Amino acid sequence: MNEIANAPSRAETRPPKVLLDHYLKTLRLPSFKREYEKQAGLAAKAGDDHVKYLLRLTELELIDREQRLIDRRIRAAKFPAVKSLDTFDFKAIASLNKSLVQELARCEYIDRRENIIALGPSGTGKTHVALGLGLAACQRGLAVGFTTAASLVHELMEARDEKRLLRLQRQLANLKLLIIDELGFVPLSKTGAELLFEVFSQRYERASTLVTTNLPFDEWTEVFGSERLTGALLDRLTHHVHILELNGDSYRLTEAKKKRRAASASNAEAATSG
Numbered sequence: 001m002n003e004i005a006n007a008p009s010r011a012e013t014r015p016p017k018v019l020l021d022h023y024l025k026t027l028r029l030p031s032f033k034r035e036y037e038k039q040a041g042l043a044a045k046a047g048d049d050h051v052k053y054l055l056r057l058t059e060l061e062l063i064d065r066e067q068r069l070i071d072r073r074i075r076a077a078k079f080p081a082v083k084s085l086d087t088f089d090f091k092a093i094a095s096l097n098k099s100l101v102q103e104l105a106r107c108e109y110i111d112r113r114e115n116i117i118a119l120g121p122s123g124t125g126k127t128h129v130a131l132g133l134g135l136a137a138c139q140r141g142l143a144v145g146f147t148t149a150a151s152l153v154h155e156l157m158e159a160r161d162e163k164r165l166l167r168l169q170r171q172l173a174n175l176k177l178l179i180i181d182e183l184g185f186v187p188l189s190k191t192g193a194e195l196l197f198e199v200f201s202q203r204y205e206r207a208s209t210l211v212t213t214n215l216p217f218d219e220w221t222e223v224f225g226s227e228r229l230t231g232a233l234l235d236r237l238t239h240h241v242h243i244l245e246l247n248g249d250s251y252r253l254t255e256a257k258k259k260r261r262a263a264s265a266s267n268a269e270a271a272t273s274g
Contacts, residue, residue: 031064032057073138079146085132093124095247101129104242105136109208110176115237116210120246126212129244130179133210142176149183152199153192160195172199177208184215184223193224197233204236211237 024033036057043053074082085105090098104116116133118126130146137144147155159168172178178199188196203209215223217238221230 029061031061035060069141070139073142073144074135077134077138077144077146079131079134080127081131082135083128083131084135085129088125088128088132093120093246095120095245096125096129097244100242101133101244104133107137107140107142109242110137110142112240113205113208114240114242115208116242116244117237118210118212118244118246119216120214122214124246126214126244126246127181129246130181130210130212134177134179137177143174144177144179145172145175146179146181148181148185149188149196150186152180153188153196156195156199157192165195169198169202173202173207175207177210178203179210179212181212183211183213184220187223188225190225193226193229197224197229200233200236205240209237 020036021033024030024036039053039056039060042048043056048056085101090096090101109116118129120126134144134146156165156168159165200209213220217234220234221227224230224233
């Protein structure tokens, strides 16, 4: 019995590095596992004690863990593209209040359960601004969802037909920020309009909604098909709202023209050189 008790365990017979890697993997500390040898060398050169060494490893693990959480929130949001406000050309859309957008990027409006409407013609950057604000919310640890109005209505109608509408409505209601892009591009059926109204109604003063649209408010009835329903929706959506106006020439069209001019100039220069 004593021989069995005193025999080295299977773990003790394994090389320390292999065992440590195994434990760190089991504990789900990938950054700790990846960095501990490198940081040990740096600590030895700097003469740091074990507390500073462990502190640095812990900091790296926390930083990486937070980034992984952000990455998961971004994937869950289902953005069509990841765009930040840093890449938006505010000079191209003079009507857009840059200071307001920067203030909204702090996401305090979400804490206050306020809404945003980005209003303007097609191609002026409404979706880019919406994506940038959505990204900022993800980076602050908030649950975000992105969809177009047409896709959302289709999803709601499909869920209703499959008797899972309540589950989908709960999922939408739990989002801290719901971005509904391109409202007004496609007229809605009576059922679709009612289902979309229910989404807005359930989020009213409970969570924030960001809508992009190319239609002024007095034309929303054309989309929802009912003055009563449109009035009730606007009443809820605009009660606590920040309006971003993006007027001017199409941003996408302007960029396309710039690229064509640059390509033409490059071709002309090449022909001259030839």
